[in-house]
Amino acid sequence: MATGSIGLWAVPLEILGGAVRVSTPFLFVSLGECITEKSGRINLGLEGTLMMGAMTAYAASYLSGSPWLGVLAAGIVGIALGLTHGVICSLPRVNDIAVGIALMLFGVGLADDLGKPLIQPAAPQLPAIDFGWWSNVPQLRHALTVNALFLIGAALAPFLVWGFRATRWGLILRLVGESGEAARALGYRVAPVRIMATGIGGFLGGIGGSFLSLSYPGSWNERISSGQGITAVALVIFARWNPKLCFFAALLFGAAGALGPSLQAVGVHGGYYLFNAAPYFLTLLIMTITCSPKHNLIGAPAELSITK
Amino acid sequence: MSEEAAAGFTAELRRRPTRPLRGRIGAALETVLIPVAALIVSLLLFGVFVACAGVSPIAVYRYMIEGSVGSWFSVQNTLTRAAPLLLTALCTALPAQQGLLIIGGEGAFVIGALFATMTGVALPNAPSWIVEPAMAAAGIGAGGLWIGFAGALRHWRGVNETISSLLLSYIAIAVLNQLVEGVFRDPASLNKPSSPAIADAAMIGNIPGSEVHWGLVVGVVACILAYILIRHTTLGFAARIAGGNIRAARMVGLPVGKLVLLFCFLGGAAAGLAGMIEVAAVQQRASADLITGYGYTGILVSFLARHNALAIIPVAVLIGGIGASGGLLQRHLALPDAATVVLQGIIFVVILASDALYGRLPWLTGARG
Numbered sequence: 303m304a305t306g307s308i309g310l311w312a313v314p315l316e317i318l319g320g321a322v323r324v325s326t327p328f329l330f331v332s333l334g335e336c337i338t339e340k341s342g343r344i345n346l347g348l349e350g351t352l353m354m355g356a357m358t359a360y361a362a363s364y365l366s367g368s369p370w371l372g373v374l375a376a377g378i379v380g381i382a383l384g385l386t387h388g389v390i391c392s393l394p395r396v397n398d399i400a401v402g403i404a405l406m407l408f409g410v411g412l413a414d415d416l417g418k419p420l421i422q423p424a425a426p427q428l429p430a431i432d433f434g435w436w437s438n439v440p441q442l443r444h445a446l447t448v449n450a451l452f453l454i455g456a457a458l459a460p461f462l463v464w465g466f467r468a469t470r471w472g473l474i475l476r477l478v479g480e481s482g483e484a485a486r487a488l489g490y491r492v493a494p495v496r497i498m499a500t501g502i503g504g505f506l507g508g509i510g511g512s513f514l515s516l517s518y519p520g521s522w523n524e525r526i527s528s529g530q531g532i533t534a535v536a537l538v539i540f541a542r543w544n545p546k547l548c549f550f551a552a553l554l555f556g557a558a559g560a561l562g563p564s565l566q567a568v569g570v571h572g573g574y575y576l577f578n579a580a581p582y583f584l585t586l587l588i589m590t591i592t593c594s595p596k597h598n599l600i601g602a603p604a605e606l607s608i609t610k
Numbered sequence: 611m612s613e614e615a616a617a618g619f620t621a622e623l624r625r626r627p628t629r630p631l632r633g634r635i636g637a638a639l640e641t642v643l644i645p646v647a648a649l650i651v652s653l654l655l656f657g658v659f660v661a662c663a664g665v666s667p668i669a670v671y672r673y674m675i676e677g678s679v680g681s682w683f684s685v686q687n688t689l690t691r692a693a694p695l696l697l698t699a700l701c702t703a704l705p706a707q708q709g710l711l712i713i714g715g716e717g718a719f720v721i722g723a724l725f726a727t728m729t730g731v732a733l734p735n736a737p738s739w740i741v742e743p744a745m746a747a748a749g750i751g752a753g754g755l756w757i758g759f760a761g762a763l764r765h766w767r768g769v770n771e772t773i774s775s776l777l778l779s780y781i782a783i784a785v786l787n788q789l790v791e792g793v794f795r796d797p798a799s800l801n802k803p804s805s806p807a808i809a810d811a812a813m814i815g816n817i818p819g820s821e822v823h824w825g826l827v828v829g830v831v832a833c834i835l836a837y838i839l840i841r842h843t844t845l846g847f848a849a850r851i852a853g854g855n856i857r858a859a860r861m862v863g864l865p866v867g868k869l870v871l872l873f874c875f876l877g878g879a880a881a882g883l884a885g886m887i888e889v890a891a892v893q894q895r896a897s898a899d900l901i902t903g904y905g906y907t908g909i910l911v912s913f914l915a916r917h918n919a920l921a922i923i924p925v926a927v928l929i930g931g932i933g934a935s936g937g938l939l940q941r942h943l944a945l946p947d948a949a950t951v952v953l954q955g956i957i958f959v960v961i962l963a964s965d966a967l968y969g970r971l972p973w974l975t976g977a978r979g
Contacts, residue, residue: 346772390959393966399711399772400913401962407906408955472700524948529780536773575791579784582777586763595768 312441312568313530320560321553322452323517325351327510328552329455330557331534332464334506334566336545338384339538341499342479342492342605343391344404346362346505349531350409353524355511357417358524364425367392369516372425373451376512377505383409384504388497398607406531417442421523428516455549458506462545475499479603491583507531529582530559536585540592542601556585626942635653640968644877645914649928651659652957659952664941672948673942676934684934689822692930696829697884698908699915699922700836701757704877705771706917707840709853709872710764714775714959715881716756716905722753724786727896728794728888730808743810746886754875756782761874764865773872781930783901790896805899823891825884830924832880836919839876849873881905903951907933910958929954 324607331348338345345351355376363372387405397449433451472538473494478485482492514530515522537555541547562577593599630634642738649656657667678688701715733741763769789805790797791824814824840846849869852859859866884904893899911929915921 316665322847338620354973386959392961393963395968396965401959402956403711403713403909403963404913406956407910408952411948411951411955415946415952418946418948420669532773536770536777539770544908563714572792573788575784575788579781582784583782586774586777586781589774590763590767593768593770595766 307391309569313564315441315445315563316567317557317560319447319558320564322445322448323556325552325557326452326513326517327447327530328534328537328555329452329459329549330510330513331531332537332541332548332552333455333458333545334380334503334510335535335538336462336503336541336543336548337475337506338503339473339606340479340603341496342482342537342603343388343398343496343500344403344607345384345387345500345503346399346403346535347383347405347409348388348402348535349527349529350406350413350504351380351507351533352409352511352514352527353413354379354383354409355508356526357413357420357511357517357522358508358511359513360417360420360425360520363427363516364420364423369426370426373428373509373512375497376508380504380506380508380511381501382499382504384507385497387504388461388500391495391500392497397468400449407446410527417522417524420517421521423514425520425522427520428513430517449517451517452507453510453550459545459549465603466545474552476603479605482605504514508533522578533581535583536589539599539602540585540588543598543603544601554586555581619693620723621867640971641916644964645916645966646804647885648960649957650824650847652741652953654954655960659815659956660943660945660949663945665945669943670939670945672869673938674932674935677938678931683821686821687863687928687937689826689933690930691827692926693823693825694888694902694904695908695911695923695926696826696833697880697887698904699926700880700908700919701753701877701905702909702912702920703872703915703917703919704836704840704880705761706756706912707846707849707853708871708873709856710761710874711772712760712773712874712877713761713909714779714905715877715908716903717775718753718756718878718881719885719902719905720779720786720900721756721885722749723885723893723900724782724896725749725752725882726886727805727808727889730812731806733818738811740937741809741892742814745808745812745890746883748878748881749886751882752807753885754879756882758871761870764874765870769906779905785811786896786900787898788831789916790898799897802899804895807895808889813892813894814887814972818977823887825887825891828883830886830923832883832955833919833922834895836876836880840919841852845869845872850875881908907954910954913958916960927938 334352335345335348358379359376363369383405387401390396390401425577428449428451430447430449432443432447434443437443467477474490478490478492479594485492491508515528533555537551540549541551558580561580562574565577566574660670661667677684679685698719701718702712705712719747726745727743728948730741731750734746750764756778757775760771760775761852763774764771791803794805795803816823817827848864851870852864852866856866890898911922911925915925932950932953936947939945939949940947
């Protein structure tokens with residue numbers, strides 16, 4: 303039996319470990335998008351940012367030998383894409399949802415184009431920390447091996463909660479997202495705040511992408527993201543623009559994403575593709591339950607186009 | 611009529627040509643000149659991009675012209691690629707009349723192709739005049755319901771249609787892969803899992819004297835019909851009112867919800883029909899090859915045509931030409947086939963940014979300020 307001595311316990315263990323692994327890109331993209339949406343803009347282009355981040359990180363890690371340089375390079379590319387989105391959307395009469403769609407197609411195409419030479423070589427991977435050293439059950443040790451990026455993302459969530467609530471920057475960001483008029487009346491310029499918020503969102507999106515290609519057993523291919531970016535954007539709506547809830551929602555989506563591989567690991571092969579699509583089903587289901595045609599969502603920044 | 615409702619109608623009427631002649635000509639020129647300028651800027655940016663990759667932009671432009679219109683073969687290639695884009699663009703353009711941004715054409719295309727194949731396989735011995743309409747109906751119905759579902763979620767649950775329609779695309783692709791590797795797999799397809807093939811007799815042929823299949827004609831007719839529906843019927847007028855001011859539309863008693871469902875269904879139906887044609891004119895069976903990207907490119911075509919169903923026709927040919935030139939760029943300049951997708955992405959971004967220019971060229975429209 304492929305599951306070893308612990309039998310079917312391997313499935314929840316795999317899902318638990320998988321949830322932590324798979325949730326990392328969801329976590330980074332949703333935290334980044336949370337910052338962007340708090341400023342009253344939505345960036346659907348994070349799907350493209352995720353792909354560009356994955357490709358750039360892999361290339362930079364391969365060329366420099368340092369996976370952390372890869373993460374940094376992915377973040378910088380993310381900033382570039384985020385600023386592009388932010389600046390174009392600041393032009394009059396430009397629709398931020400449409401620009402997001404355009405940058406999504408652009409990012410995915412560009413990553414595919416530039417990433418062609420990267421399909422073969424192997425790049426150095428990010429380190430993982432073994433929290434299961436005390437156990438001699440291999441499945442448990444595997445589940446408790448946590449990637450360093452996940453820990454950074456997990457620390458970032460409470461930091462953002464504090465930042466939104468208690469810092470001057472957080473207050474200005476939320477003010478711009480709630481009412482551009484009020485912000486202008488108080489002498490703050492709306493466009494630069496939103497451009498910056500989209501840039502930071504892109505930075506985190508790029509880092510989320512670096513996890514896709516640089517976490518064991520990382521590799522680059524043009525289908526590496528397939529919708530995780532857009533799922534993460536929906537996740538922010540579900541998490542009510544609260545970074546702490548983003549963290550738990552990312553874990554939930556990670557668990558859904560881990561369902562297919564976990565079942566396959568214990569020898570269940572039927573429905574492989576459908577189980578892999580579990581995060582999309584989950585997103586649709588959650589949006590159907592939590593959205594309402596009657597009133598705006600609780601916690602939604604008032605200037606956000608997508609909930610108007 | 612309430613004040614708000616009146617405002618809605620005024621907004622709609624303002625778009626109709628009641629301005630003085632100079633303004634009218636200027637506005638018409640504007641809608642041609644700005645996209646053309648944006649295209650030229652995009653091509654220049656693409657030139658910079660390929661130059662960074664060490665390839666001469668001049669050579670790229672030359673091969674692009676050669677590969678899209680340079681020979682009868684290239685022209686046919688361009689038109690063949692334009693055919694599905696005509697229909698997948700409608701998947702975005704029709705719901706856009708109501709201000710809905712549907713980007714799930716790829717899913718409707720795939721699901722339409724899948725159900726059309728199933729229908730074709732289920733009727734192996736029926737005459738073609740039964741099989742082909744049945745396959746088309748299956749593709750139209752499946753694609754229409756797929757996007758109609760996104761419209762229903764939007765109408766009854768307030769779920770954002772852009773996100774839901776894209777998620778539905780990923781689900782459609784998962785369903786396709788699951789079926790062609792499972793119950794709907796032809797056991798004879800060893801290396802590449804595929805469904806059984808539809809009968810040769812059920813295949814749609816080419817337009818006489820060419821290698822271009824009849825899908826092109828279907829697409830052009832669909833665009834013309836969509837234009838008539840949008841511009842010259844009460845339904846289309848009502849949809850545009852709802853797109854301009856939904857509260858005004860509700861107040862004058864327009865059935866906003868039914869319009870959302872109908873236009874989403876029609877959009878999805880167009881993309882589903884494109885999927886059916888892809889099977890019945892090109893691939894003959896369902897496999898992962900049905901994930902063509904035509905659905906995503908259709909979004910670009912619709913935006914480039916400013917969601918105008920008639921303008922989709924030339925734009926689809928243009929974008930089809932870019933796709934057709936990809937082969938030559940790959941063969942002669944060793945550019946990856948994704949290079950044309952990069953160009954499409956650049957065009958998309960620049961076109962949207964150029965929206966800021968409308969009404970801001972006083973020398974063109976005679977408008978002040």
